[in-house]
Amino acid sequence: MGVASRFGFDDAIREGRELGKSLGEEAEIRDMVVTAIYRRAEAIVGKVASQTRKTSPDWDKRIDDVLTSRLVGYPLMLALLGFVLWLTIIGANYPSNILAALFSVIEDQLTGLFSLWGAPAWLHGLVVLGTYRGLAWVVSVMLPPMAIFFPLFTLLEDLGYLPRIAFNLDNLFKRSGAHGKQALTMAMGFGCNAAGVMAARIIESPREQMIAILTNNFIPCNGRFPLLIAMSTMFLGVGILGYGNVLASLAVAGMILFGIAMTFLVSYLLSKTMLKGISASFTLELPPYRKPQVVQVLVRSVFDRTLFVLWRAVKVAAPAGALVWVLANWHIGDMSIIGHMAGYLDPFARLIGMDGFILLAFILGLPANEIVIPILLMSYLGTGALLELDSLSTMKALLVSRGWTWLTTLNVMVFSLLHFPCGTTLLTIHHETGGWKWTVVAALLTTITAVAVCFLITQGARIWQLVP
C-alpha cells in the first residue's frame, strides 16, 4: 500500500474543518460527541443494570467524610505516622540485637580462620574489619526496621489510604504552587527517593513534575531512616522510664514533618522563582477501600522493596567498607588519609555544628545514604575498623567521647534529611529530566538548604548559649 502524499492528508484536514464549521465551534462539536457517548452509556446502564435490594449505607463515603475532614484528617494522618514509626522502632530493637550478636559470632569465626591460615594483618583488616563489618552493620541495622516499615506502609497503600493523604494535602500543595499528586510521589520517597523521582511521571505538567522531582529528596528514604531512628533512639530512647521509645518515635515523626514542611517551602520558592506558573487542577478519584491482600502485601514488600533495597545497600557497603578501611589505615605523616581529609573539612563543618569526620562521611556516603554511619564510626576509631556494635549505648559512648552533644545529633539528623540526593537518585533525576542542568540544581538546592538550616540551628544555639 503506497503512502499517500501530504496532499491527501491536508485535503482531508481542510475538508473536515469546512464541514466542522457548518456544525459549530470545535468545542461545541467535541461536546456533542462526548454527550452522545455519555447518553449511550447511560441508556445501556438503564437497560442492563438494576439495584436488586436496598444498599446498605455507603460505608466508603461515610469513612471518607471522616478521614478527609478538616477536623480529623490531619490529626489522624499524624497519629498514623507516629504509630507506624513507634511500631517500627520498638519492633526493630530485638531482631537488630539478635542479628548483631549473630554477626559478631560469625566474625569471631572468620578471625579464627584468618589466623589459622596465617593471613597477614592487613588482609584480615581489609576483609573482616572493613568489608565484613560494614556489611554486617548495614544488614543488622537496616533489615529489621525495613522489614517492619515497608509491610505496614504497603498495607496502608493496599487499603486505599494513600490517595486520601493526597486528597488531604492537595490544598497545601496547590498553595505552594505544586501539584496535588506530589503527595503521592512524596509518599513513594519514603521508600526510595529514586522511586519517588520516577513516580513524578504521574504529574502531567512539566513544571509541577520538576518541582516534585527537585523536592522529593526532603523526604527521608529508607536509607536514611536507620540513621534517624538510631540517632533518636540513642539520645532519647534509653532511660526516661520506658517512654524512651515514644519520645524517639516523636523525634523521628518531627523530622519527617520538618522534611514535609521544607518540601512545601521549597516548592513555594521554586514556583515563585525558577519554575513560575499557576498550579493545574486535577481530579483525584478516591478508590474504594478494599480489604488488603495481606499475604501478597508481605511477599511484595519483602521482595520488591526490602530485599531490593538491602541488596543495593550491601553492594555499595562492601566496597565502601573496604575503601574506608584503607583510607583510615594508610598514614601520611602521623595521620591517616581520612584524618587529613576530615581535618581539611573541619573548620567548615564546625560552622554547621558538626565535625570534619561527619561531613566526610556524608560525602563518602554519596553512593548510598545507608553507609554514612558505618563510615563515620569507622573513621572515628583510630584503629580504622568499625567497633563491634553490640548495642547502641556503645555507639553513644563513642560519639560522646568525640564531643557529640544534642546539637551535633540534631544537626546530623537535619543534614541527613536535607542534604544532596544519593548517587542513584541523582542518576534517576538525570534520566527523568534529560540533562545535567536539573540534576545539578537538585544537588545544589538540597545541599544549600541543608547547610543553611544547620548553620541557623548551630549559631542560634550558640547565641542563646544552649550548648556548653
Add this chain to the structure above:
Amino acid sequence: MKPIYRPSGALITKADFVPTHITADYVIGLAGNPNTGKSTVFNTLTGLNQHTGNWPGKTVSQARGFYRHQGKNVILVDLPGTYSLLANSIEEEVARDFICFAKPHATVVVVDATCLERNLNLVLQVLEITPRTLVCLNLVDEAERKGLHIDVGGLSDELGIPVVPTAARSGRGMTLLKDSINNIASGEHATQPRPVRYLGSLENAIGRLETYLEQVYTNGLSKRWVALRLLEGDSTIIQAIHNHSLAVTQQEG
C-alpha cells in the same frame, strides 16, 4: 522547558511488544479506567511472566506479560489506566496510539461493574476504533455485595461484543476470559459492535467526510473514527497517521 516526551506518531508495531525468545500468536491490549482492578487482571493472567519498561520514547511505564492458553502464545500489553482516549494526557495518547497503530489482535477493556456507566464511556470509545474488543466486567463480586445486578447477556447485546464477568482477585471467570480473548484474536468470533449514533447534522457530516476519506490513506483505521476526530478539529491524529506511515515506509524501504 522542553517536554520530556516525544510527540505522537512514533512507529509502534505489534512486533515491538514481543520478546525475542517468544513466538507470539496474539498480541492483546489491556485497557481500562484506573481502579478497576486492571493490574490484578494483568497479574492473574500473566503471573510472573512479566516485563516492565517504558513506552517507546515516553516516560510512561509499560508492562507486558505472557501466557499460554489453548496452545496459543499470548502477549498481554498493559495500557495506562485512562478514562477516555481523547489524548488529553500522555497516558491517553499512549493508549490510543497503541490501539490505533500497534493494532492488537484484540483489546480487552476492564470495566468496574460497580460504576458501569462511567466505565462504558471508554468501552464505547475503543469500539469506535476497533471492533476486535471485549469487555472484562470485573469486580462483579463487589457489585453483588452492593446489591447491584447486571444483565451480562443484555450488556453484550447492547454493545455487540462479548462481555465476560470476572472477579480477578479470586480468579473467577479468568478461564472464560482467556477463551474469549482467543476467539476474538483468531477471528473466529467476529463481533458486531453497535456504534454510537450522533445527532443528525453530525451524522451527515461524518458520512460526507467518510466518503472523502476513501481516497486518503488512513492506515486501516476506521474512517468513521478519523472523520469524527477531524470534525472535532483534532488534526493530531492525521499527523500521527502520517508520521506512522512515513516510519513504516522508511523501515520497509
